[in-house]
Amino acid sequence: xxxxxxxxxxxxxxxxxxxxxxxxxxxxxxxxxxxxxxxxxxxxxxxxxxxxxxxxxxxxxxxxxxxxxxxxxxxxxxxxxxxxxxxxxxxxxxxxxxxxxxxxxxxxxxxxxxxxxxxxxxxxxxxxxxxxxxxxxxxxxxxxxxxxxxxxxxxxxxxxxxxxxxxxxxxxxxxxxxxxxxxxxxxxxxxxxxxxxxxxxxxxxxxxxxxxxxxxxxxxxxxxxxxxxxxxxxxxxxxxxxxxxxxxxxxxxxxxxxxxxxxxxxxxxxx
Amino acid sequence: xxxxxxxxxxxxxxxxxxxxxxxxxxxxxxxxxxxxxxxxxxxxxxxxxxxxxxxxxxxxxxxxxxxxxxxxxxxxxxxxxxxxxxxxxxxxxxxxxxxxxxxxxxxxxxxxxxxxxxxxxxxxxxxxxxxxxxxxxxxxxxxxxxxxxxxxxxxxxxxxxxxxxxxxxxxxxxxxxxxxxxxxxxxxxxxxxxxxxxxxxxxxxxxxxxxxxxxxxxxxxxxxxxxxxxxxxxxxxxxxxxxxxxxxxxxxxxxxxxxxxxxxxxxxxxxxxxxxxxxxxxxxxxxxxxxxxxxxxxx
Numbered sequence: 001x002x003x004x005x006x007x008x009x010x011x012x013x014x015x016x017x018x019x020x021x022x023x024x025x026x027x028x029x030x031x032x033x034x035x036x037x038x039x040x041x042x043x044x045x046x047x048x049x050x051x052x053x054x055x056x057x058x059x060x061x062x063x064x065x066x067x068x069x070x071x072x073x074x075x076x077x078x079x080x081x082x083x084x085x086x087x088x089x090x091x092x093x094x095x096x097x098x099x100x101x102x103x104x105x106x107x108x109x110x111x112x113x114x115x116x117x118x119x120x121x122x123x124x125x126x127x128x129x130x131x132x133x134x135x136x137x138x139x140x141x142x143x144x145x146x147x148x149x150x151x152x153x154x155x156x157x158x159x160x161x162x163x164x165x166x167x168x169x170x171x172x173x174x175x176x177x178x179x180x181x182x183x184x185x186x187x188x189x190x191x192x193x194x195x196x197x198x199x200x201x202x203x204x205x206x207x208x209x210x211x212x213x214x215x216x217x218x219x220x221x222x223x224x225x226x227x228x229x230x231x232x233x234x235x236x237x238x239x240x241x242x243x244x245x246x247x248x249x250x251x252x253x254x255x256x257x258x259x260x261x262x263x264x265x266x267x268x269x270x271x
Numbered sequence: 272x273x274x275x276x277x278x279x280x281x282x283x284x285x286x287x288x289x290x291x292x293x294x295x296x297x298x299x300x301x302x303x304x305x306x307x308x309x310x311x312x313x314x315x316x317x318x319x320x321x322x323x324x325x326x327x328x329x330x331x332x333x334x335x336x337x338x339x340x341x342x343x344x345x346x347x348x349x350x351x352x353x354x355x356x357x358x359x360x361x362x363x364x365x366x367x368x369x370x371x372x373x374x375x376x377x378x379x380x381x382x383x384x385x386x387x388x389x390x391x392x393x394x395x396x397x398x399x400x401x402x403x404x405x406x407x408x409x410x411x412x413x414x415x416x417x418x419x420x421x422x423x424x425x426x427x428x429x430x431x432x433x434x435x436x437x438x439x440x441x442x443x444x445x446x447x448x449x450x451x452x453x454x455x456x457x458x459x460x461x462x463x464x465x466x467x468x469x470x471x472x473x474x475x476x477x478x479x480x481x482x483x484x485x486x487x488x489x490x491x492x493x494x495x496x497x498x499x500x501x502x503x504x505x506x507x508x509x510x511x512x513x514x515x516x517x518x519x520x521x522x523x524x525x526x527x528x529x530x531x532x533x534x535x536x537x538x539x540x541x542x543x544x545x546x547x548x549x550x551x552x553x554x555x556x557x558x559x560x561x562x563x564x565x566x567x568x569x570x
Contacts, residue, residue, distance in 0.1 A: 007375070009375060109354065109358060110357055110358050110359065112322070112324055112352075112354040112357050113352065113354065113357065113416070115323075115324060116322055116323075116324075116347065116350070117347065117372055117375035117376065118375055119343060119344045119347050120344065268326070270324070270325035271319075271324045271325065
């Protein structure tokens with residue numbers, strides 16, 4: 001099977017190279033969601049978490065979108081999909097892949113033979129982008145399996161709606177694919193891996209802090225739709241407050257825009 | 272004439288400095304073409320422009336009759352390249368590296384087994400990860416990946432630097448074989464004896480500018496030779512003031528002469544003196560190259 005815009009041969013090499021990392025990240029993602037389900041199913045732990053969240057300042061609740069007290073199962077499971085540990089994994093994965101398979105290849109000049117063999121050049125960018133999407137998909141799959149495992153092993157079936165989880169995963173996949181497109185574009189701008197890495201982290205951090213500020217600051221709430229992180233709110237999806245009609249086109253638009261920019265820049269730049 | 276590589280006035284500017292300035296290369300098909308220059312002269316930049324890795328600021332490039340970069344796809348299967356100063360994928364094994372690069376091509380690695388045997392790369396070597404390779408082994412892997420599909424054009428950037436003398440000879444034999452089979456080799460080097468040994472044509476680049484481009488034999492035939500003479504007695508330098516001889520340096524019992532024609536008139540004069548020693552460089556190219564490098568086009 002061949003697709004004109006990517007190279008399966010190159011994809012296979014990246015996959016083989018990253019297999020161990022994928023498995024470790026999947027294991028962690030699975031574990032986190034499983035633990036969340038276990039907490040939810042154990043009455044003592046559940047009341048402890050409820051109590052813990054009720055003590056949290058309103059700003060924290062505003063930030064996480066998770067109110068804590070008297071939550072329903074879906075909300076808590078959704079919280080797991082936006083848990084800082086999960087966000088950390090899902091953000092660092094695209095940043096690392098883009099910096100490793102674009103910028104580092106330029107830095108150590110291994111790209112010189114690759115660019116001669118893998119033509120046109122944009123296939124290098126798109127193949128690593130597809131790999132980012134694949135990795136994000138695998139992590140979400142592991143989380144989903146963690147949630148399902150938790151649900152069936154702990155008799156939580158009445159409280160958790162798989163349909164809602166799949167909606168969260170679909171939006172999550174789009175959101176982190178958009179992040180992947182942004183970091184891919186940034187990676188094409190640099191010739192040193194460390195620069196690419198720090199700029200990528202810097203930009204994501206800026207977007208995150210910007211989102212936190214406008215969520216905490218009442219007068220700035222109107223800016224919410226203009227914040228990238230606003231479009232990944234698993235708890236909002238679980239409470240059916242997520243604006244799919246705007247969110248999905250925005251995320252798809254971002255993916256297309258940054259991929260076009262990445263391909264354009266990579267084609268025109270000196271390697 | 273059919274040219275395997277043709278560049279027209281290619282120029283590359285980094286910041287304000289011209290790394291390559293108005294270079295016109297014409298590499299005939301079926302020859303070994305030496306591209307000679309000191310470190311930083313612009314050899315690698317020229318090659319990287321040919322290979323569509325960097326864009327020229329001016330000029331045009333044709334390789335195997337195809338315009339670069341627009342028709343680069345058409346030549347991918349027909350070229351083999353050893354880039355300078357690159358890092359191989361350290362996490363891959365030797366055999367994986369060769370397969371990985373080969374599998375992008377639509378050609379068969381017809382020369383692979385022979386190359387591996389000749390470059391003394393056995394199964395044990397190939398099963399090791401590249402990160403455990405010595406510099407020489409890495410260079411051999413690069414050479415095999417460039418030649419295994421028997422390309423029509425080899426573009427090699429200082430390829431023999433890290434090879435031991437034995438492997439260098441194996442490599443030179445392959446270059447000759449490629450040429451004898453009608454293929455073209457573009458060999459960038461700063462090693463003059465190497466270029467003299469295997470190349471038919473030579474181009475010299477200095478500070479980004481092409482100084483000379485010619486057949487090596489033609490160049491040698493027309494080049495002056497610098498010879499050093501020492502005598503057992505005092506000499507009269509005026510005796511050596513001949514039409515074909517230029518006195519570079521004269522001492523009481525020694526002379527440095529530049530000969531620009533037949534040796535006979537000089538030999539006639541030498542009969543008058545008792546000569547202690549006569550030093551003639553193996554090739555006139557060396558002194559020519561060194562002189563060019565010191566003084567550039569003015570010489």
